[in-house]
Amino acid sequence: MTTLDGLDERILAILRDDGRASFAVVGERVGLSASAVKRRVDRLREAGVITGFAALVDPEALGWTTEAYVELWCAPSTTPAQVLAVAARHPQVVSAATISGEADALVHVRATSVHDFERVLERIGADPSVVRTKSAIVLSRGVQRS
């Protein structure tokens, strides 16, 4: 783990809030010149702290109106990498993780409709390494931080 000083943390906070803020503006807010900010941001990218910059898009605005979480139970001797690969095959899968507890993995899905979701669920469940699925459709969303 890379160690950050207070200036780095303030720069990160500003850029997480506005990824297009100019180095000059960031510098003004933290008390550095634009060059110094650029050097720190370059260093943070190099160190892997900043993994990139992105436009944040409202999924609903693109028609991805159905959201769900799917628990996966796997066949014995299925490796974590295998089950994560099954999920990764579908573009509707937002994230996948192996977990502790009863199920073996939890998959976060965004689909264009309940019907679209059903198709993904079916295809995930059809994989030989998947024994059972249990899904929960999102009814309403609260927090949604970075």
Added chain:
Amino acid sequence: MTTLDGLDERILAILRDDGRASFAVVGERVGLSASAVKRRVDRLREAGVITGFAALVDPEALGWTTEAYVELWCAPSTTPAQVLAVAARHPQVVSAATISGEADALVHVRATSVHDFERVLERIGADPSVVRTKSAIVLSRGVQRS
């Protein structure tokens, strides 16, 4: 839902991948001038399709090494807004949603340690509207798309 043409979609795809790409570079790739790209991006922000721009930060690099999902069961006559508000109070909560199925809500948590996570879990469980919690710690992460 706002309707986007093919140009808008290509611009969005580029900016989701590189939020700092200049309008000139985006324009070159989609066959528009920088001004035309800017006007479309301004319109997409105005319409709420683009909700902002952000630096993407690796949570592990900031010391948030523990990740978990917590299912919440609530007392009868608890409103969705109430349960989501309980989760939102903690900075470790990344996202929260009410869901269909057995549990009433699913909360995604990132903490600095298992001990830190335990404290959050304890405080969420202590809320009078929360009857029971069931948590699953993330063992390994696969996909992680926008």
Added chain:
DNA sequence: CGTGAAACCTCCGCGGA
């Protein structure tokens, strides 16, 4: 939508603490 111009930003090399 493109063009053009002014203001602004990025990027990099240099010299100082």
Added chain:
DNA sequence: TCCGCGGAGGTTTCACG
């Protein structure tokens, strides 16, 4: 090592056609 400065070249922004 980390800073600020300065300047060349690229970018943003806007009125205009």
